[in-house]
Amino acid sequence: MTLTGWLQAVVIFAVLIACTKPLGSYMFAVFTGRRTWLTPLIAPLERALYRITGVRADDEMNWRQYALAMLGFSFVGFAYLFALLLVQGSLPLNPQHFPSLSPGLAWNTAISFLTNTNWQFYAGESTMSYLSQMAGLAWHNFVSAGVGIAIAVAVVRGFAAKGAGSLGNFWVDLTRACLYVLLPISMVAALVLTAQGVPQNLNAYRTVTTIAGGKQTIVGGPIASQEAIKELGTNGGGYVNANSASPNENPTPLTNALEIFLILLIASGLTYTYGKMVGDTRQGWAIFAAMFALFWLGFAAIYHAEASGNPLVHQLAVRGGNMEGKETRFGVAGSSLFIEATTGTSTGAVNASIDSFMPIGGLVALLNLQLGEIAPGGVGSGLYAMLEFVVLTVFIAGLMVGRTPELLGKKIERREVQLAILAILVTPIFVLIPTALAALLPAGSSTLGNAGPHGFSEILYAFSSTNANNGSAFAGLGGDRFYYIATGISMFFGRFFVAIPMLALAGSLAEKRPVAAGAGTFSTASPTFVLLLLGTILIVGALTFLPADALGPIADHYLLYAGRTF
Amino acid sequence: MLKFLLVALRMTAVTVVLLGFLYPLLIMGIAHLAFPAQSSGSFVRVGGRIVGSRIIGERWTQARYFHGRPSAAGSAGYDPLSTGASNLGPDSKKLIARVVARIATLRKENPRESGMPPIGLLTASGSGIDPDISPSDARYQAERIAAARAIPLRRVLAVITAHTKPRTFGFLGEPRANVLALNLALDRVNGASTR
Known part of the structure; x- marks a missing residue:
């Protein structure tokens, strides 16, 4: 590890902290219908959109209506992308004449983008037409992120409500998330990216003769516009197969820093929005502190493992960190930070090959997914995943002191705890059972890219990633019908069986009237609470996943240092 | 539910037009005016002919060129x-x-x-x-290139020094040299004609 490597991480983080309050306040204004500095520009567009779609902006929804609207929109979005991919071969904006996708791949891809996962069993540069990329995949990058923010805002409204049963209006939240938050930031980011060299055109690929006399094909496409929302919306689906390792998506150290910043930006800002909405910004900072404590622990572990390098390579008298699967311009530090950011959120973009990381580097990435992506988490999903742990922690703290647990003055009772536990249980059920099945069935292990415990890690990572709607991979794993179907199911449940219980929980809390805090009330903004929250997250995560992880990356680590190869 | 589906259909149509078409096309328009070279693929031209892209690495095998x-x-x-x-x-x-x-x-x-x-x-x-190599990757190949081109080692080392980019702002990323830029500079030192 080097000082400059740490400095890079610290400076990006400092900029992030500086943006958390302004962005958080801005999003608070946006989602509570207050005026912002962009209102004069965007409000006419917003009103036109409501007029065309027939949305009545002041209609309030209870949690069931909110969830139904969200599901209806998701279903239409799924059907649209599925159909688009099935017929892209006969549609325009396809200068490379790519054929339509097979039904299995189109189905998996449509679920993947719908759920903000962006798991990819295809190579974008040789599969997707420009039309599919910009009007299909990049559109989903916007709205799946918008849906995530909408759900988070609705959940927070439930926490903050004073006895009204309403969570807001799904269509309004979705529209505002896209128009006021995602679109303006994406536009600025896309222009910076293209200034740095990310292509943004509709030209056909160009084949040139190099000065050494060889042939080279240079890829084109609307890449910058998609790259911006891919990171900002914590989607992560690469325009090209190598994702953000490709210089087409991430050409310079500056774009690398910008992409890391974009990945973390909204999740960080939403913690402040949460604090404002519940009327106590310390509540937001407490969650921020817990999220970034995990983030820094993870980064330190990955960076240390990767900087230490591969002992089997060192035996050959070669020095240096682990550079297999990493780009020269990012090096070990820039790759470690990106991977911590992308797995601590639900992004799944990668600027290096996680499959080729040291076992401990891979383990941290895997644990980030298994803990539910809360460091700081996906846009919206990070906050509501963290809030499920907050409910659980308050409950456990209540048990410890023998008092009815309270959160923001509201009693946490049986229904709330049941719903939080339900949301937490989805992760182990849809990760561990499919992993066990895949390891047992020939179809599950025939497409592995590595042998030994590392091969098992590829399976475990695939289901941890799809269930957590991350989309990054131990990419040696190949795709076939078994994985199309199994990961598709894992992504679906990972998204909706966390979001819907959380909406129900918010609906239940919304109906409760808060009572004033007394002398015995346990403050959820105190350092003690942050520590308790971290403890709960780590214990739940460790109890659930350590046995499986021991068979994968942990065994891999010890065997590697014992000199075993596979 | 039917009402929600109808709104969802209309919402999908409107946002596809706005976010799926207008947004990327607007960025394309601005980029085309403000950053024409970068947005079209950072082509590198020699004598008016495109020979590659500044951001995309290519395969080099001849002894007289730096290899990626x-x-x-x-x-x-x-x-x-x-x-x-x-x-x-x-x-x-x-x-x-x-x-x-x-x-x-x-x-x-x-x-x-x-x-x-x-x-x-x-x-x-x-x-x-990867379009780049590290300065030590470049120096390791310097003797070979000097011999293959029959030029003094110091001229190859000078090319490396001239084309090594430091970390951005001193702390972002790693020092690196673009292989195509290095090789074009070598050809300027002693011409491509000695192939």
């Missing part, structure tokens, strides 16, 4: 239509065998260099089209 890093993109490497990494785990037999083979090849190609090859030249990049 090993590549796992496509069967021959550096295939921009099949980008990606080897995805081999750190304890993979295949990976270790590849590193051993690369050491042997590099030592044969660079007989005047006594030290071990640097890590960058022994490991495949993440994209398979």
Whole structure:
């Protein structure tokens, strides 16, 4: 590890902290219908959109209506992308004449983008037409992120409500998330990216003769516009197969820093929005502190493992960190930070090959997914995943002191705890059972890219990633019908069986009237609470996943240092 | 539910137009005016002819040119239509065998260099089209290039120094040199005609 490597991480983080309050306040204004500095520009567009779609902006929804609207929109979005991919071969904006996708791949891809996962069993540069990329995949990058923010805002409204049963209006939240938050930031980011060299055109690929006399094909496409929302919306689906390792998506150290910043930006800002909405910004900072404590622990572990390098390579008298699967311009530090950011959120973009990381580097990435992506988490999903742990922690703290647990003055009772536990249980059920099945069935292990415990890690990572709607991979794993179907199911449940219980929980809390805090009330903004929250997250995560992880990356680590190869 | 589906359909249609078409086309328009070279692919021209892209690595084999890093993109490497990494785990037999083979090849190609090859030249990049090498990757090849071109070593070293980019703002990323830029500079030192 080097000082400059740490400095890079610290400076990006400092900029992030500086943006958390302004962005958080801005999003608070946006989602509570207050005026912002962009209102004069965007409000006419917003009103036109409501007029065309027939949305009545002041209609309030209870949690069931909110969830139904969200599901209806998701279903239409799924059907649209599925159909688009099935017929892209006969549609325009396809200068490379790519054929339509097979039904299995189109189905998996449509679920993947719908759920903000962006798991990819295809190579974008040789599969997707420009039309599919910009009007299909990049559109989903916007709205799946918008849906995530909408759900988070609705959940927070439930926490903050004073006895009204309403969570807001799904269509309004979705529209505002896209128009006021995602679109303006994406536009600025896309222009910076293209200034740095990310292509943004509709030209056909160009084949040139190099000065050494060889042939080279240079890829084109609307890449910058998609790259911006891919990171900002914590989607992560690469325009090209190598994702953000490709210089087409991430050409310079500056774009690398910008992409890391974009990945973390909204999740960080939403913690402040949460604090404002519940009327106590310390509540937001407490969650921020817990999220970034995990983030820094993870980064330190990955960076240390990767900087230490591969002992089997060192035996050959070669020095240096682990550079297999990493780009020269990012090096070990820039790759470690990106991977911590992308797995601590639900992004799944990668600027290096996680499959080729040291076992401990891979383990941290895997644990980030298994803990539910809360460091700081996906846009919206990070906050509501963290809030499920907050409910659980308050409950456990209540048990410890023998008092009815309270959160923001509201009693946490049986229904709330049941719903939080339900949301937490989805992760182990849809990760561990499919992993066990895949390891047992020939179809599950025939497409592995590595042998030994590392091969098992590829399976475990695939289901941890799809269930957590991350989309990054131990990419040696190949795709076939078994994985199309199994990961598709894992992504679906990972998204909706966390979001819907959380909406129900918010609906239940919304109906409760808060009572004033007394002398015995346990403050959820105190350092003690942050520590308790971290403890709960780590214990739940460790109890659930350590046995499986021991068979994968942990065994891999010890065997590697014992000199075993596979 | 039917009401929600109707709104969802209309919402999808409107947002596809706005976010799926107008947004990328607007960015394209601005980029075309403000950053025409970057947005069209950062082409590098020699005598008016496009010979590559500043941001995309290519395969170099001749002794007189700097070589890029090993590549796992496509069967021959550096295939921009099949980008990606080897995805081999750190304890993979295949990976270790590849590193051993690369050491042997590099030592044969660079007989005047006594030290071990640097890590960058022994490991495949993440994209398979990494356009850069580290300064030590470049220096390791300097003696070979000087001999192949029959020019003094110091002129090759001067090319490396002139084309090494430091970390951005002193702390972002790593120092690096663009292989195509290095090789074009070599050809300017003593012409491409000696092929």
